[in-house]
Amino acid sequence: MTSRGRRTFLVVSGLALLYAGFRIVPGLVREDLVFEEIDDPVGFRRLTAGKSSAGFDPFFGLADQTENNHADAESRVRRNICTTLYGDALGSGEDVPVASFSDYYCPYCRVQTKRLAAMEARPGSGIRIAWHELPLLGETSTLAAKAALAARNQGAYPAFHERLMKSPFQATPEYLQALADDIEIDHERLTADMNGERVLLDLENSAALARIFDFIGTPAMVIGRTVIQGEISERSIQDLVERERAEGWASVCRQT
Amino acid sequence: MSADLRERISTHLGWVSRRLVLVLAASLSTATSVVAAGSESFRNPAVDARLITAENGINPDATSISAGIHLQLGEDWKTYWRSPGEVGLPPSIDWTGSANIEEAEFLWPAPERFTAFGIENFGYHDEVVFPIRIVLSEPGMPVALRARVSLLTCSTVCVPQEFDLSLDLPRASGIDNAAAGLISTYAARVPDDGTDSGIRITSAHLDDAKTALTLTARSDEPFEAPDIFPELGEGTAFGKPDIRMAEGGRLVWARLPVLAAASDPAEFQVTVTDGNRAATLKPALAEDAPAPPFNIAAAVPGLGELAWIAAIAFLGGLILNVMPCVLPVLSIKLSSAIKSGDLSPARIRTGFAVSALGVLAFMWVLAGATIAARGFGLTVGWGLQFQNPIFLAVMLVVLVIFSANLFGLFEIALPSSWQTRLSRAGGGAGYGGDFATGAFAAILATPCSAPFLGTAIAFALAGRAIDIAVIFTALGVGLSLPYLVVAAFPQIVRRLPRPGRWMIVLKIVLGMALAATALWLFWVLSGVAGQTAALWIGLASIGAMALLSAHRIPAGARITGASALAAFAIALSGYLSEADQSAPTAGVDWAEFERSEIARLVSTGQVVFVDVTADWCLTCKANKTLVLDREPVASRLREPSIVAMRADWTRPDESISRYLESFGRYGIPFNAVYGPAAPGGIVLPELLSTEAVLEALSDAGSGRVASKQ
Numbered sequence: 001m002t003s004r005g006r007r008t009f010l011v012v013s014g015l016a017l018l019y020a021g022f023r024i025v026p027g028l029v030r031e032d033l034v035f036e037e038i039d040d041p042v043g044f045r046r047l048t049a050g051k052s053s054a055g056f057d058p059f060f061g062l063a064d065q066t067e068n069n070h071a072d073a074e075s076r077v078r079r080n081i082c083t084t085l086y087g088d089a090l091g092s093g094e095d096v097p098v099a100s101f102s103d104y105y106c107p108y109c110r111v112q113t114k115r116l117a118a119m120e121a122r123p124g125s126g127i128r129i130a131w132h133e134l135p136l137l138g139e140t141s142t143l144a145a146k147a148a149l150a151a152r153n154q155g156a157y158p159a160f161h162e163r164l165m166k167s168p169f170q171a172t173p174e175y176l177q178a179l180a181d182d183i184e185i186d187h188e189r190l191t192a193d194m195n196g197e198r199v200l201l202d203l204e205n206s207a208a209l210a211r212i213f214d215f216i217g218t219p220a221m222v223i224g225r226t227v228i229q230g231e232i233s234e235r236s237i238q239d240l241v242e243r244e245r246a247e248g249w250a251s252v253c254r255q256t
Numbered sequence: 257m258s259a260d261l262r263e264r265i266s267t268h269l270g271w272v273s274r275r276l277v278l279v280l281a282a283s284l285s286t287a288t289s290v291v292a293a294g295s296e297s298f299r300n301p302a303v304d305a306r307l308i309t310a311e312n313g314i315n316p317d318a319t320s321i322s323a324g325i326h327l328q329l330g331e332d333w334k335t336y337w338r339s340p341g342e343v344g345l346p347p348s349i350d351w352t353g354s355a356n357i358e359e360a361e362f363l364w365p366a367p368e369r370f371t372a373f374g375i376e377n378f379g380y381h382d383e384v385v386f387p388i389r390i391v392l393s394e395p396g397m398p399v400a401l402r403a404r405v406s407l408l409t410c411s412t413v414c415v416p417q418e419f420d421l422s423l424d425l426p427r428a429s430g431i432d433n434a435a436a437g438l439i440s441t442y443a444a445r446v447p448d449d450g451t452d453s454g455i456r457i458t459s460a461h462l463d464d465a466k467t468a469l470t471l472t473a474r475s476d477e478p479f480e481a482p483d484i485f486p487e488l489g490e491g492t493a494f495g496k497p498d499i500r501m502a503e504g505g506r507l508v509w510a511r512l513p514v515l516a517a518a519s520d521p522a523e524f525q526v527t528v529t530d531g532n533r534a535a536t537l538k539p540a541l542a543e544d545a546p547a548p549p550f551n552i553a554a555a556v557p558g559l560g561e562l563a564w565i566a567a568i569a570f571l572g573g574l575i576l577n578v579m580p581c582v583l584p585v586l587s588i589k590l591s592s593a594i595k596s597g598d599l600s601p602a603r604i605r606t607g608f609a610v611s612a613l614g615v616l617a618f619m620w621v622l623a624g625a626t627i628a629a630r631g632f633g634l635t636v637g638w639g640l641q642f643q644n645p646i647f648l649a650v651m652l653v654v655l656v657i658f659s660a661n662l663f664g665l666f667e668i669a670l671p672s673s674w675q676t677r678l679s680r681a682g683g684g685a686g687y688g689g690d691f692a693t694g695a696f697a698a699i700l701a702t703p704c705s706a707p708f709l710g711t712a713i714a715f716a717l718a719g720r721a722i723d724i725a726v727i728f729t730a731l732g733v734g735l736s737l738p739y740l741v742v743a744a745f746p747q748i749v750r751r752l753p754r755p756g757r758w759m760i761v762l763k764i765v766l767g768m769a770l771a772a773t774a775l776w777l778f779w780v781l782s783g784v785a786g787q788t789a790a791l792w793i794g795l796a797s798i799g800a801m802a803l804l805s806a807h808r809i810p811a812g813a814r815i816t817g818a819s820a821l822a823a824f825a826i827a828l829s830g831y832l833s834e835a836d837q838s839a840p841t842a843g844v845d846w847a848e849f850e851r852s853e854i855a856r857l858v859s860t861g862q863v864v865f866v867d868v869t870a871d872w873c874l875t876c877k878a879n880k881t882l883v884l885d886r887e888p889v890a891s892r893l894r895e896p897s898i899v900a901m902r903a904d905w906t907r908p909d910e911s912i913s914r915y916l917e918s919f920g921r922y923g924i925p926f927n928a929v930y931g932p933a934a935p936g937g938i939v940l941p942e943l944l945s946t947e948a949v950l951e952a953l954s955d956a957g958s959g960r961v962a963s964k965q
Contacts, residue, residue, distance in 0.1 A: 056300050056415060106414035109341050111373040136416045137345045137408060168342055168516050170491040215416035230413030 010244040034237060039080055041212060043252035047240070048230045073247040081212070082253035084205050085222055089128035095130045096241045096249060101210060101220040103160035104144040104169055105137040108231040112219040113161065115234055127223075127241055131157065132206040134218050142203075144169035145206065147176065149202050151185060159183040167252075224249025293324075293432035293706060295401075300417040302409040303335070304328040307401060308423035310384075310436035310872040313428025315923035319395040319942040322876040323360075323406065324389040324439045325349070329381055332411040336379035337367035339485065342493040344377050345416070346407040353402035358393040363874065365445035366527065369483055369496075376496055378485055385442035389874035391943075399425045414532020429922035431872075431908065440871030440906060447527050447534035451885050455528050455535040461545040462488075462524075466517040469494060470545040471510055473528050478505030482530045486512060489522025500548055504786040509548050564722065566730040567831065578762060607690040608743035612736035614694020614851065619732030622709065626728070627721050646826055648781040649793045653822045655774035656797040656806065662761075662767030665805035698735060700764035789828065796825035821894060844884065844893045849903030851915050854937075855956065856928050863898045863931040863957045865949075868916065868924050870906040875942060876925040883944040892953060931956025 035045045077084045086097040102109035102118050113131075120129050134143035145163065151160035163183055169175070174189075180187035193199055210220070213227050221228040223237070224244030295307035310322040325347070329335060336344045351360055363386060367378040392399060401423040409415050453475075460471040469486055473479075484497045495513040502509065508528075527536045545757050660666065712731060718726045782790035800821035804814055846867070854864050867884065869876040883889055893900040903912045904926055916926055919939060927940040927949075934956040940948055 056302070103414070105343050105345055105377050106408075107341075107372070107377055108409055108412055108414060110343060110375060138406075139415075141345075168491060168493055170518060175491075216411075217413045219413065229413070232412070 010014050022190050024112050044227055070076050073204045077205055077208040087130045089130040095126055095128040096224050096244045099125050099222040101132045101134040101218055102136055103135050103140045103218040104164055106218045111217040112231050134210050138177050146194040146199050149199040153193045154185040156183045156185045225252035259857050280716055288634050290459035293435045295421045295423040301330050302333045302415055307403055307423045308435040310439050312430040312432050313426050314399055315429050316396045317921055318923045320391045322439050322728040322872055322874040323390050326385045326386040326438055328383050333409050334379050334381045335407055335409050338364050339487045341377040347407045350404040354393055355400035356392050356397050357390055359391040361389040363446045365442045366447050366529040385438045387439050387443045387874050398427055409479045436872035437635040447536040450535040452539055452965050453533040453535040457539040459538045459542050459546045460539040461542050466514050469512045472546045473508045479508050479530045482508045484510045487525050489518055562726055566726050569727045570734040573731040574737055576735050576740055587751035605743040608739045610687045610690040611694035613738045614691040615736035618695045618698035619728040623724050626724050627714050649826045650776045652774055653797040653825055655770050656801050659767045659770035660801040662763050744779030791826045792828050796821050844890055844900050846900050846902035847902045857899055858935050861932055865900045866928045868903040868905055868926040879925055879944040883946050889946055927951055929956045
């Protein structure tokens with residue numbers, strides 16, 4: 001090859017590489033974690049990820065509830081933010097607790113809950129997840145959440161999750177019967193528990209947490225002391241968990 | 257021009273013209289007080305929502321108005337169709353608190369498909385208007401619209417929204433052109449029943465176990481980018497369709513996996529979209545599934561299919577070893593390495609393994625380049641690429657040229673300077689030299705392996721990154737297998753076949769295989785792009801081949817000419833496959849409205865039917881689909897004794913306005929029938945019925961009725 005030919009070749013392939021770099025590299029680079037401290041509840045911070053969640057009205061959801069209940073639940077939850085948020089996940093010292101808020105009818109929630117469950121299942125994951133049901137999308141959505149929590153009373157919460165990933169929830173007695181048979185739980189007890197005190201309390205607590213943390217929608221997460229709105233990549237979750245561990249997330253739970 | 261760009265320009269032009277009309281209308285308007293026909297906006301980062309109406313107020317006789325919810329979604333935000341997909345929630349409106357509303361019909365513009373993380377959703381992004389046809393309970397009286405809108409908006413987070421929009425319409429006349437323009441644009445995107453879009457479903461089948469829905473749709477105007485949205489009530493969700501086109505794009509075959517089936521499926525309906533047209537149809541379910549127009553080995557290769565692809569690529573790599581320019585190199589390298597006995601057997605074995613790695617490295621470079629090329633946008637989705645005339649044309653050209661190469665019509669040669677440099681570099685000692693030997697053996701083999709590697713690259717472009725990696729790794733393993741085998745059993749070197757005549761025969765056999773593939777692609781192409789297009793593309797690629805094999809012409813000219821011909825073939829495929837489109841014919845031949853013509857026609861004994869309509873007028877559209885375009889009215893209007901006139905009031909038109917005023921009307925829909933027995937015209941009700949139209953037509957002709965008053 002002549003030297004001019006070689007130079008042209010080099011220039012052309014250099015340009016091609018540059019273009020390819022612009023197309024491919026940004027996807028590989030880690031997203032920067034940008035935080036914003038929260039005034040209330042004190043000690044927590046919000047992952048802004050370059051986007052702002054400002055500008056939305058304070059969140060209400062589509063379900064109707066009375067103002068009184070709201071206030072009661074909120075002050076009750078505020079007294080024990082960490083235990084309500086993380087529950088059993090708070091127990092072990094080494095693991096970073098993750099609270100996941102989702103709705104069965106929100107498209108990205110499926111992705112997020114699947115991702116989180118897979119991460120937790122990995123040996124040495126270093127995380128423990130507390131699942132919260134935050135049904136915002138109407139009646140069927142609330143029913144699905146109640147059924148999930150009722151299944152939890154029988155220790156079948158993961159099985160229920162898995163089953164709902166396969167087929168959408170239907171608000172019919174036949175569907176609940178088939179579902180109970182499939183995941184091998186007692187159907188009578190499931191339907192009874194769906195409106196039981198424990199399930200309603202759980203829903204109330206999760207809704208109160210959502211209001212306290214100003215969630216605008218689902219999915220939402222709290223990892224350690226960081227509040228995250230929306231679906232984020234596994235890489236970012238992993239980075240956040242590392243950071244929470246290194247910075248000692250537990251301080252936030254001692255404050256309250 | 258990309259569709260997106262085209263759309264943007266046309267919306268922009270539309271906006272400009274609407275603005276102009278608006279300014280003109282405003283400056284000319286001397287009539288009653290002009291009210292802006294739009295509510296206050298509800299606004300947040302996800303959505304900017306407004307309630308709009310085409311009418312500025314309620315005309316004295318108006319029985320219905322054309323309204324709409326105008327949503328402008330923020331970047332990355334989406335909202336959903338009436339069947340949102342597996343999950344999601346459609347928008348809904350509660351009209352409680354409104355005054356003078358009898359009924360509000362919510363219309364759904366054709367959705368688009370969003371796929372993210374394997375979840376299928378159907379909905380809208382950027383901007384959408386849901387046209388709403390509002391029927392008044394008291395005609396001509398003021399209307400108060402109170403809409404409580406529930407809306408799910410999602411980006412990476414799903415935010416349910418609930419907000420109120422209100423709009424009061426006093427008694428007034430006039431049209432808000434901006435609002436009317438928006439409503440008409442989106443009303444045109446609401447799927448029809450197949451009359452205007454010309455889309456029909458010819459068969460549909462749902463298997464007993466409810467695992468898949470298979471259907472075929474037809475249209476005289478070829479489909480360009482069809483999509484299928486079946487609905488079987490809440491609780492039933494369908495996956496991504498495998499769509500195949502045939503007969504020059506006039507036939508679409510689709511199979512959709514059923515992801516979830518409801519225990520009690522509701523009424524079955526299918527929405528077929530294609531660019532700007534769409535139809536919602538209710539086909540009957542048949543006993544048998546329609547057969548696909550042609551079989552694609554794999555729409556998306558599964559694990560088993562990937563193993564097959566890998567096996568074939570591996571075999572291909574293995575065959576490359578006996579190609580005329582690889583085998584001699586291979587035998588010499590192998591035997592010389594074995595004979596130079598001063599190295600330990602262990603060292604020889606590792607050396608060969610490293611050489612094999614060198615071969616693989618070359619293949620991985622190719623794979624990387626292919627993946628990068630795909631990243632540049634040279635991508636075609638699996639399952640659809642065999643319907644893409646451009647992809648087919650590229651493949652056809654590649655295969656024809658490479659099979660000609662195998663038949664010995666021309667040679668692909670590396671520059672000689674490269675050859676010497678490469679073989680010198682390969683002579684180095686140590687593992688580095690071994691590695692280079694492998695890599696350079698692979699490069700030196702390119703004059704023979706190019707037809708296969710080229711074909712593999714072209715096919716692999718259609719695959720996912722993982723497919724590409726698997727194909728090239730398997731090719732590399734196949735090509736380096738002799739090194740690995742010899743490393744394990746050194747004595748096998750003596751058994752290697754000697755180069756000879758059989759190698760030429762092998763080349764020809766392989767060339768025939770490629771030619772056969774080219775023929776098959778030609779057949780597929782004639783199905784997709786039509787026979788004429790396929791013929792031209794075939795001729796162009798044969799021309800390119802002939803040029804390449806003409807040894808008397810200098811190499812530079814040969815290559816330039818062949819590339820030009822190949823480019824011509826590919827461009828042709830894109831052009832021809834779109835060329836033969838014919839506009840669908842409507843049910844009734846409408847004459848242009850000409851007020852002065854009416855009296856003349858009536859005097860000759862004709863009956864004249866006048867339809868004043870506009871694109872934004874939703875009741876007019878309902879009249880059209882439910883009565884005017886339907887039998888028996890449509891055939892009645894086609895009769896020679898009846899002249900059907902249509903006045904289009906989409907843009908303000910002074911003569912039409914005056915015509916309406918002569919009846920004391922300021923709004924539409926307006927329909928009137930003239931005839932010898934009714935020279936002054938019989939005015940029909942706003943909401944047409946088949947009986948009323950037929951009766952008026954016969955009355956106007958027969959003379960049973962005098963005239964209006």
